[in-house]
Amino acid sequence: MTDPQPRLGKQESFGARLRQFRVRAGLTQEVLAERAGVAVATIAALEQGQRRRPYPHTVSALSSALGLRDEDRLGLFALTDSVRDHTPVVEHAERSAAAGIRQAVFQLPVTPTELIGRENDIRSVAQLFNAPASARLVTLIGPGGVGKTRLSLAVAEALAGNYRDGVVFVDFSALRDHRLMAPTIANALRVRESGSHGAWEVVVAYLRDRHMLLVLDNLEHILDGAQVIAQLLNESPDLALLATSRIALRVRAETRFAVEPLAQPPAEAPLEVVAAAPAVRLFVERARAIAPGFALDSDNAQAVMAVCRRLESLPLAIELAAARVNVLGVRGLEQRLERPLPLLTAGSADLPARQQTLRNTLAWSYDLLGSGERALFERLSIFADGWTLAAAEVVCSDGDLPLDEVLARLQALVDSSLVRCASANDDEPRFSMLHIVRDYARERAAESGVADALRARHCDWCVAFAEEAALEMTGPRQAYWLDRLDRVVDDFRAALDFITEQQDVETGLRLAGALGRFWATRRYVTEGREWLERFLTSPRTNDPPSMAQARACYAAGVLASIQGDPAQAAARLEESIELYHRVGNRVGVVRALNTRGGVAYDQGHLAFAGALWAQCLVQANAVGDLGEASHALGNLGEAHFHLGDLAAAETAFTEALSLAQRAGRTDLEAMQLGNLGSVARERGDLRSATEFQHRALVVKRSLGARRQIAITLEAIASIAAAEGRGARAARLLGAADTIRELIGTPQPLPERTATEQALAVARHALGETTWRRSFVEGRSLTMEQAIAYALE
Numbered sequence: 001m002t003d004p005q006p007r008l009g010k011q012e013s014f015g016a017r018l019r020q021f022r023v024r025a026g027l028t029q030e031v032l033a034e035r036a037g038v039a040v041a042t043i044a045a046l047e048q049g050q051r052r053r054p055y056p057h058t059v060s061a062l063s064s065a066l067g068l069r070d071e072d073r074l075g076l077f078a079l080t081d082s083v084r085d086h087t088p089v090v091e092h093a094e095r096s097a098a099a100g101i102r103q104a105v106f107q108l109p110v111t112p113t114e115l116i117g118r119e120n121d122i123r124s125v126a127q128l129f130n131a132p133a134s135a136r137l138v139t140l141i142g143p144g145g146v147g148k149t150r151l152s153l154a155v156a157e158a159l160a161g162n163y164r165d166g167v168v169f170v171d172f173s174a175l176r177d178h179r180l181m182a183p184t185i186a187n188a189l190r191v192r193e194s195g196s197h198g199a200w201e202v203v204v205a206y207l208r209d210r211h212m213l214l215v216l217d218n219l220e221h222i223l224d225g226a227q228v229i230a231q232l233l234n235e236s237p238d239l240a241l242l243a244t245s246r247i248a249l250r251v252r253a254e255t256r257f258a259v260e261p262l263a264q265p266p267a268e269a270p271l272e273v274v275a276a277a278p279a280v281r282l283f284v285e286r287a288r289a290i291a292p293g294f295a296l297d298s299d300n301a302q303a304v305m306a307v308c309r310r311l312e313s314l315p316l317a318i319e320l321a322a323a324r325v326n327v328l329g330v331r332g333l334e335q336r337l338e339r340p341l342p343l344l345t346a347g348s349a350d351l352p353a354r355q356q357t358l359r360n361t362l363a364w365s366y367d368l369l370g371s372g373e374r375a376l377f378e379r380l381s382i383f384a385d386g387w388t389l390a391a392a393e394v395v396c397s398d399g400d401l402p403l404d405e406v407l408a409r410l411q412a413l414v415d416s417s418l419v420r421c422a423s424a425n426d427d428e429p430r431f432s433m434l435h436i437v438r439d440y441a442r443e444r445a446a447e448s449g450v451a452d453a454l455r456a457r458h459c460d461w462c463v464a465f466a467e468e469a470a471l472e473m474t475g476p477r478q479a480y481w482l483d484r485l486d487r488v489v490d491d492f493r494a495a496l497d498f499i500t501e502q503q504d505v506e507t508g509l510r511l512a513g514a515l516g517r518f519w520a521t522r523r524y525v526t527e528g529r530e531w532l533e534r535f536l537t538s539p540r541t542n543d544p545p546s547m548a549q550a551r552a553c554y555a556a557g558v559l560a561s562i563q564g565d566p567a568q569a570a571a572r573l574e575e576s577i578e579l580y581h582r583v584g585n586r587v588g589v590v591r592a593l594n595t596r597g598g599v600a601y602d603q604g605h606l607a608f609a610g611a612l613w614a615q616c617l618v619q620a621n622a623v624g625d626l627g628e629a630s631h632a633l634g635n636l637g638e639a640h641f642h643l644g645d646l647a648a649a650e651t652a653f654t655e656a657l658s659l660a661q662r663a664g665r666t667d668l669e670a671m672q673l674g675n676l677g678s679v680a681r682e683r684g685d686l687r688s689a690t691e692f693q694h695r696a697l698v699v700k701r702s703l704g705a706r707r708q709i710a711i712t713l714e715a716i717a718s719i720a721a722a723e724g725r726g727a728r729a730a731r732l733l734g735a736a737d738t739i740r741e742l743i744g745t746p747q748p749l750p751e752r753t754a755t756e757q758a759l760a761v762a763r764h765a766l767g768e769t770t771w772r773r774s775f776v777e778g779r780s781l782t783m784e785q786a787i788a789y790a791l792e
Contacts, residue, residue, distance in 0.1 A: 014054065014079040015047040021066050021076070022047075035065035061110075105166035107188060108156055108215070115154045116285060117262045117278020118147070125155045125257055129162070129213075129240055135255040136233050139219075139243040142259035143417040143434060144361035145316025148244035149217050151259060155242060156215045163240070165210040173218040178225030185214070204235045211238040220246040220416070221368055227251075246365055246417040261313035261434070265305060274301045279313035286322035287330075294325060303330040310337045312434050317358055362440040365418055375401050376409040377418060378448055381441035382458045384490030386422055386432035395454070395461050430487070455498050462488075462495035463507060466514035473517045474627050476664030479702045485518045486704070496531055508535035509548040516555020521667075521705050525559050525743050532556040536572075547588075550579035554592050561599050562707060564746040569599045590620045590628045597635060602748035610639040630659035630668045637675060641682075642750040650679045667708070670699035674712050681719055681758075689719050694791055701787055709783065710739040714747070716790045718758035726766030727774040729759055734778025735786035 022032050022043075029047075033040040042058070045051040054062075063073040128135045140148045153169070160167045170188040172181065182199040186192070191206045193199050216229070223245075230251045232239060243249060248256055265277035274280055275296050283304055287294040296304060307330065311317040324333055369377060379396035380387065387395075392410060397403035410431065413419040418437055422430045433441065445451050465488070472481045485492075492515060499508045512531045519528025532552050540549075557572035573596040580588035597612035613635045620629040637652030653675040660668035677692030693716050700708045717732035733755070740746060747755065763771050781789065 012079065013049055014076070015049045017076060017079055018043070018062065019047045021068065021072070025066050027066075032062070032065055036061040104164060105168060105189070105212075106160060107166070107168040107190075108153055108160075109169055111150065111153055113289075114285065115147075115150050116282045118151050118154060121151055121257075121259065122154050122158055125151070125242075126158050128255055128257065129159060129242075135253075136239070137229065137241045137243065137249075137251065137253045138255045138257055139245055139249050140257050140259050141245060141248055141417055143314070143437065144246060144365050145314050145358065146259050146261060146417075147315040148259050150315075152215050152217060152242050152244050156213060159213055163211050163213045165212045167213045167215065169215045169217065171217050172222060175222050178222040178228065181222065181225045181228045188214075204232070207232065207236040207239050209238070210236070213240045213242060216241055216243040218245070219243055219249065220365075223247060223249065247368075247415050262308075262315060262318075264308055264313050267305075269305075271296075271298055271301055274305060277308075279308040279318060280304055282315060283308060283318050283322050286319045287325040290323055291326040300330045303334045306334050307337060310334070310435070312436065314434060314436060316361060317436060320358055358436060359440065362437060365416060366440070366444065369412070369416065369418075372401060372405060372409050373412045373416070374444070375448075375450075376406065377413055377441050378445035378450060379454055380410075380413075380419065380431075380433065381438045381445055382454045382494075384488070384494050386430045386487065388428050388430055390428075391461060391465075392431070395457050398453075398457075428484075455494075458491070459495040459498045459507070462492055463511045463514070466492065466511055466518075470514040470517065474663075474665060476666065478666055479704070482518060482521060482704055485515070486522060489524070500534070503538075505535055505538045505540050506546065506548060508538070509546070509552040513548055513551030513555050516551065516558060519555070520558050520562060520707075521703065523706055523743050525562050525745065529556060529559040529563065532559065545579045545582045547583050547585065550576050550583055550585065550588055553579055554588065554595070557592070557599075558595055561595060561602065563744045564602070566599050566603050570596065573599065586619070586623045587625055587628065590616055590623060590625060590632075593619065594628060594632050594635065597632075601635070601639065601750065604749040604753075606639045606643055606750065610636060613639065626659050626663035627665040627668060630656045630663060630665060630672070633659065634668065634672050634675060637672075638750075641675070641678065642754065646679055646682055650676065653679065666699055667703055667705065670696045670703070670705075670708065673699070674708075674715055678715055678718075681715070681722060684722075686719055686722055690716070693719065697787060697790060706739050706743050706783065707745050709787065710736040710745070710747075711751070713739070713786060713790055714751070714755050718755060721759045721762035724762065724765070726762035726771065729762050730766070730771050730774035731778030731781070732786070732790055733759065734775040735781045735783075735789070736778075737775075738779045738781070739783060739786075 022029070025032075027035075029040050029043045033043050036043075036058075042051070042054075043062075046054055059076060063076060068076065125138060125140070128138050140152055142148050156167045156169065168188050170185050172184060175181065175184060182203055183193075186199045186203050186206075189203065189206055191202050193202055197205070214232075219225070226249045229241060229243070229249060230253065233241065233253050248254065262278040262282060264279050265274045269277075275284075280296065280301075284294070284296050307321055308318060311321060321333055321337070328336065366374065366377070376392075376396055379401070380392060382395060383391070389407060389410065393403050393406045397406055401409070410419065414421055414431070419431050419433055422432045442451070445454065466485070469481045469485055472478070492511065495511060496508065499511065508531075512528070512535055515528065516532070519525060532555055536549075536552055536556060553572050553576035557569045557576060560566075560569035560572060573592050576592040577589055577596070580586075580592060593612060593616045597609045597616060600606075600609035600612060613632050617629060617632040617636065620632050633652050634656035637649045637656060640646075640652060641649035653672050657669060657672035657676070660666075660672055673692050674696035677689045677696065680686075680689035680692060693712055697709065697712045697716070700712060713732050713736035717729040717736070720726075720729040720732060746752075766774070778786070
C-alpha cells in the first residue's frame, strides 16, 4: 500500500506543505538543505512561516531534491506568494506540464550569506525592468568589491517570477577572449552546438522566442564583446539582460545603475541607529561568522563606525576586515587600518582569486587600463580629497602625459569605476577616488618613481590656487572662494608638509600668508597660526623683506588677535606694517593698521583704537580702497557705540554699509547690518534690531564665518533679554559660547561687558538655576541648529 499523497487545503501554507513532502521523503532539514543547495536556516524559516516568499529557483531546487511529480511541484509553486503575484509563470508551467513542452529554467548560484543593506537598490533596479521604463539591458556599474554580483543575483531572484521562461546566470570572469562569449552563454543555457550550427546560432535559436532574463556577470575585461550583447537583444525581442561591469558597455539599449558603497550611520548617532546602518550590519554579521560571541554594544559601536568609515563602507573591504576581529578585536582593527591594503587579505577560499584580497581586486581593474590611464590613475592619487579637471590638467600633465590627453584619460577612469564624479551638477565638477583606491594608486605611483616630482607639482598648484583665491577674498564672491578653499584644505596641508620637508621658507610664507583670511574666516585659526609661526620663525636665505613675509606677518597678527593674544597680535601687526612700508604696499599698510586698532579695541582701549582707525580711514581713502574704508569706518562706529555716542555710531555704520555694498564686500556688509541692529536695540526698537541681526546672520552663515556668527548670536541674545525672554537669551549665549570655544576666540572686552549688562536683568529674573540649565541647552546645539533657533 502506497503512502497517501498530501492534499492541498484551502488555508494550507507553503511551509506546512513543504514539511509534509520532506517528512514523507524521510529527510531531515539538514539533508534536504544539502541536496537542494540551500541553507538549513532557509528551510527552517520556510517551514515555520517566517519566510513566505521563496524565490522560484529555490522552489524548483527543493522540488527536485524531494523528487516531486509535476502535479506536486505545481502545487508547491501555487502556494508561494511570489508566484501568486506572477500568475503567467504558473500558467506557463501548467501548460508546459500538460503539453510536454519546455519548462521555465532557473539557473542562479546559491549565495552562502545574506545580502545586507541593498533593499532599496534591489527595488530600484527591479523597477527599471518594469513599465513604464521596461529596460532591456541594465548594467550595474561600480568599483571592485562594491557588491555588483551579489546585487545582480538578488535582483534576478526578485524578478524571477516576471519571466515565464526563467532566469539564467552567466559568469564571464574566467574569460579572456570575447569570442568565447557565445559558447559560455550556450553552456549556461545548457544548449549544445550541433552539426553546422555553432554556439552563436544555437543561442540565438534558443532565445529568439523566449521571455527570459540573463544575468551577465563580470564584463569589464571583455568589452569588445559588447556587440554580442547588442545582437542578442536585436535577435530576441523578449530577452532582458542584467549585466555587471566596472566599465559601462556603451551600447544603445543600456541603462546604467551606479552601485555605491553601503550607507553609514551619521556621526554621534544613538546605538539603535548605528546598529541599523547597512555598513555596520554587514560588519557585525561577518564578524559573528568568525567570532560567534561578537555583539555590537555601546562600548564598541564607535570603533565599528570608525572601521566602516575608514573603509568607506565598501562591502568587500568590510568583509575582509571583519575576518580579523577574532585576532585583533575591533579597536585593534581600527588602529591598523591606517594602511588597509596589507591588512585586508583574509578573503574566503571560495571567492574568486581577484576578490580574496583587496589589493587583488584593485589590481584586476588596474591591469585592464591602458598605459595613459594607468599614468593618470597613479598621478591623481596626489590629491587628498578630490580634484577638478583644471587641477588634474595642471598637476598631472607632463611630457609623458600631454595636457590635452588628460580629459579623455580621466573619462576612461570614470568609466572604469576607479574615479567617481562627486558633483556633476556644479559649475566646476569635482572628481574623487575611494580612499582605498587612492592608497593603491599611491603604491603604484611610488613604484613608478613619479611620486617626488608629483608632490612638487602639486605644491606649486596649491600655492598658485591659494594666491588666486586671496585676490578674490575681498570681492563679491567671497563665499564661493571660501567654499572652494574648504574643499581642498587637506591638499594645502599636504603641500605645507612638503614645503617643510624641503625647508623652503619663502614658499611656505607665500602659501600660509595667502591662506590667512581663509583660516581666520573658517574654523582653522589654531592650525593656521601654527603654520604661520613655523615659517616666520624659520631662518630665511634672502635677507631683503618680501611681500610674502609681510602678508604672513599680517595673517599671524590677525589670528593671534582672534585667539585673544593681544601682545603677539600687536607685535606681528606692527612688524607687518613696517614690512608693507618697505615693499611699498600701501593697501597692506591700511589693512594691518586697521587690525592693529582692533587689538587695542579688544583690550578696551577705545580712544587709542579710535585714533588708529581714524588714521586708517584717511589712508584707505587716499589709496581708494572702498572695502578698507568701510572696515575702518565701521570700526570707528563701534568705538563711538561703546563710548555711548549712538548718533555718531549710527552715522558711521550707515556710511560703512554703503561703502561695503559699493565694494561688493558681503562680509563687511553683514558686520554693519549687525552694528545697526545693536544701535536699534539700544534705542528700544527691538523689531528693527531683530530684522538687522537676521539679515546679518543669513549672510554670515553663507560665508561660514564662525566668529561673526557667534557675535550675531550674542546680539540676538541681547534682544531676547530685552524682550523678557530669558531662557531664549541663555540658550543663544550658550550656543555662541560653544562656537567661540571651538575656534578659540574669546569675546572682546567691550562686547563682553555690553553683553553682560544687556542680559543681567533677564538673568536675574529667570533665576540662576534655570539660566544655567538653558545656557547648557544652548551649548549642546550645533551651529546650524543655533542659527535656525536664532532666526525663529
